[in-house]
Amino acid sequence: MTQFDEQAAQGLYEKNLITENQFQEIKEYRSLNIFSLNTELKLLLSISVLLFTSGIGILIYDNIDSVGHIALLSILFVLICGCFYYCFKNSKGFQRTEATTESHFLEYIVLTANVLTCIFIGYLQFQYKAFGTHYGLATLVPTIVSFVCAYYFDNKSVLTIAVTGLAAYIGFSVTPQDIFNSSNNFYDNQSLSYSAIALGVLLIVWTIYSSKINLKTHFALVYLTFALHIISVVSISNMVGDEFTWMLFALFLAGSSVYFYKISHQLKAISLYVFMIVYAYIGINIFLFRVFEHVDFGDIWVLFIMILPAYFIGSIVLFIKLIKNFNKEIAE
Amino acid sequence: MIIHDKNLLNNLALVEEADSLENAGFISKEQKKIIKNELPSFKVQNNILVRLGFFLLGSFLYSSICSFISLIALSGEESFFKICCFLFAGVGIAGAEFLAKNKYYRHGLDDAFILGILLNVGGAVVILTEDFETGLTPAVFVSIASFLTYKRYLHLPSMFAFCMASSAVLFFGMFEIGDIGKTILPFIAMLVSAGFYFFTKSRIKNLTEVYYYSGLSLANSFCLVLFYLSCNYLVVRELSAALLGNEILPGQDIPFAYFFYAFTFIVPVLYLIQALKTKDRILLWISFAAIAFTIFTIRFYYSVLPIELALTLGGLIMFGIAFFSIQKLKNKESGLTFKPDRINNSNVFLNAETLIVASSLGMKPEVKTDSPMDFGGGGFSGGGSTGNY
Numbered sequence: 001m002t003q004f005d006e007q008a009a010q011g012l013y014e015k016n017l018i019t020e021n022q023f024q025e026i027k028e029y030r031s032l033n034i035f036s037l038n039t040e041l042k043l044l045l046s047i048s049v050l051l052f053t054s055g056i057g058i059l060i061y062d063n064i065d066s067v068g069h070i071a072l073l074s075i076l077f078v079l080i081c082g083c084f085y086y087c088f089k090n091s092k093g094f095q096r097t098e099a100t101t102e103s104h105f106l107e108y109i110v111l112t113a114n115v116l117t118c119i120f121i122g123y124l125q126f127q128y129k130a131f132g133t134h135y136g137l138a139t140l141v142p143t144i145v146s147f148v149c150a151y152y153f154d155n156k157s158v159l160t161i162a163v164t165g166l167a168a169y170i171g172f173s174v175t176p177q178d179i180f181n182s183s184n185n186f187y188d189n190q191s192l193s194y195s196a197i198a199l200g201v202l203l204i205v206w207t208i209y210s211s212k213i214n215l216k217t218h219f220a221l222v223y224l225t226f227a228l229h230i231i232s233v234v235s236i237s238n239m240v241g242d243e244f245t246w247m248l249f250a251l252f253l254a255g256s257s258v259y260f261y262k263i264s265h266q267l268k269a270i271s272l273y274v275f276m277i278v279y280a281y282i283g284i285n286i287f288l289f290r291v292f293e294h295v296d297f298g299d300i301w302v303l304f305i306m307i308l309p310a311y312f313i314g315s316i317v318l319f320i321k322l323i324k325n326f327n328k329e330i331a332e
Numbered sequence: 333m334i335i336h337d338k339n340l341l342n343n344l345a346l347v348e349e350a351d352s353l354e355n356a357g358f359i360s361k362e363q364k365k366i367i368k369n370e371l372p373s374f375k376v377q378n379n380i381l382v383r384l385g386f387f388l389l390g391s392f393l394y395s396s397i398c399s400f401i402s403l404i405a406l407s408g409e410e411s412f413f414k415i416c417c418f419l420f421a422g423v424g425i426a427g428a429e430f431l432a433k434n435k436y437y438r439h440g441l442d443d444a445f446i447l448g449i450l451l452n453v454g455g456a457v458v459i460l461t462e463d464f465e466t467g468l469t470p471a472v473f474v475s476i477a478s479f480l481t482y483k484r485y486l487h488l489p490s491m492f493a494f495c496m497a498s499s500a501v502l503f504f505g506m507f508e509i510g511d512i513g514k515t516i517l518p519f520i521a522m523l524v525s526a527g528f529y530f531f532t533k534s535r536i537k538n539l540t541e542v543y544y545y546s547g548l549s550l551a552n553s554f555c556l557v558l559f560y561l562s563c564n565y566l567v568v569r570e571l572s573a574a575l576l577g578n579e580i581l582p583g584q585d586i587p588f589a590y591f592f593y594a595f596t597f598i599v600p601v602l603y604l605i606q607a608l609k610t611k612d613r614i615l616l617w618i619s620f621a622a623i624a625f626t627i628f629t630i631r632f633y634y635s636v637l638p639i640e641l642a643l644t645l646g647g648l649i650m651f652g653i654a655f656f657s658i659q660k661l662k663n664k665e666s667g668l669t670f671k672p673d674r675i676n677n678s679n680v681f682l683n684a685e686t687l688i689v690a691s692s693l694g695m696k697p698e699v700k701t702d703s704p705m706d707f708g709g710g711g712f713s714g715g716g717s718t719g720n721y
Contacts, residue, residue, distance in 0.1 A: 012350060012353075018353075022358055022359055025358060029356075029675070030675075032667075033611070033667055034667065034673050034674075035613075035669070035673075037670060040616065041658055042685075045650075045654045047647075048648070048650035050688070050692055051650065053647070054692070055639075055642070055643030058640035058643065059640040062640060104670075105655070160690040161694060164695045167695075274379075274382055306403070315389065316393060
C-alpha cells in the first residue's frame with residue numbers, strides 16, 4: 001500500500017492541509033520502512049499460553065489416577081512458583097493506576113501462573129476434597145486469587161477470568177460462547193436471574209466506587225462490558241417468559257439502557273454504546289410484541305406487513321441519528 | 333461505470349490518511365478536523381460493530397419490502413413465484429442506487445442491499461432453470477452480477493463474492509468434464525490461481541486509481557489462499573474420496589502423494605519468507621493461517637503425539653519462537669522490528685485478545701450432579717477439561 005500512502009500524504013501537502021515540516025517528518029518516518037511484528041508476536045505469545053495451559057489441564061485430568069498424585073502436584077507447584085517468581089521480579093509492585101512494565105512477557109507469564117494456580121486448586125479439590133463439600137468455595141478461591149493477580153499485576157486478561165469465576169460462583173456462565181446458550185437457563189430460573197442482575201449491579205457499583213477512590217480506573221470498561229451483557233441478556237430472556245414478572249425485567253432493561261447510554265458517552269466507548277442500542281431495540285420490540293399479544297391479528301395482519309417497511313426505515317433513521325450524535329460528542 | 337463521484341473517492345483516501353497520521357501523532361486533532369471539513373466525503377462507518385448493526389437493519393428493511401411486494405402480488409398471479417426473485421433483485425438495485433446517490437459508502441446499509449442483489453440473482457437463476465443437478469449456471473450468473481456490482485459500487489464484499497463464484501464456476505466446470513476433470517482439478521485450480529495471482533499483482537503495480545486498490549488486493553490474497561488449498565494434501569485426499577469415490581486403503585496413498593505432501597509443507601514457508609521479505613502484512617497472516625492448516629493436516633492423519641502433549645509442547649515451542657524473535661527484534665529501529673508502528677498499528681487484534689482468553693479460559697459453573705464424584709469434570713481447570721479442543 002506504500003505507493004498510495006505516500007501519494008495521500010503528498011496530496012494533503014499539495015492541498016495545504018499539512019505543513020511542510022509535517023510532510024518532511026512523515027516522509028522521513030516512512031523511509032525507515034518499518035514493518036512491525038508487535039501485534040503478531042504478542043498474539044503468538046497469548047496463543048502459546050492458551051495451548052500450554054490447556055495441554056497441562058488435559059494432561060493432569062487424564063493422568064489423575066495413574067501417575068503419583070504427589071509427583072503431579074509438586075511439578076505443578078514448581079511451575080507455578082517459577083512463574084510467580086518471574087512475575088514478582090519483573091513487576092513494579094502494586095500501583096493504583098495503569099502500570100507499565102519493561103518486560104514484554106510479564107503479561108503472559110502472569111496469565112500462565114494464574115491459570116496454573118486455578119488448575120492446582122481444582123486438582124486439590126478433586127483429589128483431596130480440600131474444601132470438603134463446599135463446592136462453591138472451590139470456585140471462589142481461584143476467583144479471589146485471580147482478582148488479586150489482576151489488581152497486583154494490572155492484567156486485564158486475568159481480570160476477565162476472575163469475573164467469569166465470580167459468575168460461575170453464582171451459578172451461570174458468562175464466557176462469550178455460553179452467555180446466549182440455553183445452558184444458563186435464565187428462562188425458567190427466576191432466582192438465578194435475580195442473582196445475575198444483582199451481580200451486574202454490583203459490578204457497576206464497584207466501577208463507580210473505584211473511580212471515586214481512583215483505583216485502576218482503566219478496568220472500568222471490562223467490568224461495564226460484563227455488566228451490560230449480563231443485565232441485558234438476563235432481562236431479555238426473562239421478558240419472553242410467561243411469568244407476570246416480565247414487566248419488572250423490562251424495567252431493569254430500561255434502567256440499564258439509560259445508565260449505559262450515559263456511561264458510554266463518558267468513557268467514549270462505542271462498543272458499549274452499540275450493544276446498549278441493540279439490546280434496547282430488541283427489548284422495545286419484545287415490549288411492543290407483548291403489548292399487542294392480546295390483540296386479534298386475524299384482520300389486520302395485512303396492514304401490519306404494510307407498516308413494517310416504514311417501521312424499519314424509521315428505526316434506521318433513528319439509529320443513524322444516534323450514531324452521528326455519539327460520534328460528534330466523543331470527537332469533542 | 334462507477335456510480336460514486338471520483339473526487340469523493342480520492343478525498344476518502346486522503347481523509348483516511350489523515351486519520352492514520354493523527355493516530356500516529358504527526359498531525360493534531362484540530363488539523364484533522366479541518367481536513368475533514370475541507371474534504372467532503374462519504375457517509376462511512378469505520379467501526380465494524382456499527383457497520384454490522386446497520387447491515388442487519390438494512391437486511392430487515394430489505395426483507396420487509398420484499399414481503400410487502402409478495403403480499404400484493406400473491407393475491408394476483410400464480411406465476412409470481414417465477415419472477416419474484418427478479419423483482420427482489422430489482423428492489424436491491426433500486427435501494428443500492430438510492431443509497432449510493434446519497435453518498436452512503438461502506439456504511440452497512442448499502443452492503444445489505446448489494447449482497448441482496450447477488451443472493452436474489454442466484455435464486456432467480458435456480459428457479460428459472462429448475463436445474464438442481466449442477467451449480468454451474470447460477471455460479472456463472474452470480475459471478476457476472478458480483479463483478480458488475482463491484483465495478484459499479486466499488487463494493488468490497490462483492491469482490492469476495494466474485495472470487496468465490498468464479499472459483500465455483502471453475503470447480504463445477506471441471507465436474508462437467510467428468511472423471512478426468514475431477515482428477516486434474518487440483519492442478520488446474522493451482523495453475524489458475526497462480527495465473528490470476530500474477531495478473532492481479534501486475535494490475536496493482538500499474539494502478540493509478542487508489543479506490544481500486546483494496547478490491548484488487550482482496551482478489552490477490554484470495555488467489556494465494558486458493559493456491560495453497562488447491563494442492564493441500566488434506567483437501568486433495570478428502571475431495572478425491574468424496575468426488576471420485578476413491579477409498580484409500582491402509583498402506584496405500586493417493587497418486588502423487590509426495591508432491592502434495594511437499595506442497596503442503598513448502599508453500600506456507602515460502603509465503604512466510606516472502607511476507608517478511610516484501611513486508612506484506614496480509615501475506616504474513618495468510619502464511620500463519622497456512623501453517624496452522626498444515627499442522628492440522630498432519631494431525632488429521634497421523635496422531636504423532638497425544639493431544640495433551642501436542643498442546644503443551646506446541647505452546648512451549650511457540651513461546652520459544654516468540655521469545656527469541658522478540659529478543660532479536662526489540663532493539664531495532666527500522667525495517668523489521670518489534671516496536672509498534674506509529675502509522676499502521678493494528679490494535680484490533682490485541683483488543684480481541686481478552687475476548688479469546690475469556691472464551692477459552694473462563695470459568696464455568698460446575699455441573700450440578702447428584703454424585704459429588706462427578707464434580708470437577710467441567711470445572712475450573714481452565715480450557716483444560718472443558719472440551720473446547
